[in-house]
Amino acid sequence: RLEPINGTGGVLPADGGTLDLEFTALRRGMANFDRLWLRWRGPFGLVWNQVVLPMDEKVAVLPDVSHARDEAITLLQRSAQADGHAQKRAGQGREFEALKDYQPGMGRRMIDWKRSARHGKLLAREFRIEENNNVVLAIDSGRLMCE
Structure with a gap:
């Protein structure tokens, strides 16, 4: 399970590009990304457009040790210790x-x-x-x- 850090999303330039998102892993293992939600405002900022794109990506989640x-x-x-012996603990x-x-x-x-x-x-x-x-x-x- 993944949770986004500091909200979700970001702003892409009008001519396109990439967007990096950060997530916090709640458990280690394989994380599945099965869909991508895209939302953007219309040209006058009055309406939102939203699209859900299917995807099939898996990411290995490993602990930061x-x-x-x-x-x-x-x-x-x-x-x-100087003599190289382990300390005895009572x-x-x-x-x-x-x-x-x-x-x-x-x-x-x-x-x-x-x-x-x-x-x-x-x-x-x-x-x-x-x-x-x-x-x-x-x-x-x-x-x-x-x-």
Whole structure:
């Protein structure tokens, strides 16, 4: 689905020419243009003429990931450590909880690149700390285990 930016249309010179229109994509994928609506005023400006022309055009709509890419580059430059090791963060569990906006200081491994590309900004995965886990210690003291 596409929505026009700042209204629609424009003014063509009397001798003809081209007109560029800008649209905002609401979703990525293929955009179909199936008809073109033309409207112009009569010579004295009292009446409108309108024509609908059929057309069959398809345009691939892709996300603009330049903003997320720029944020990622500044992140990688800022958070690189001299020894090259990733920072250990206290409180990072293994169970996925939610996605949230990336904040400076978060680990690079937490960035969800697919969803960042889809939303046009850096998103990080947030994990829940495992709590109240039962630990079972089993000791096999049978005769087959001794040597």
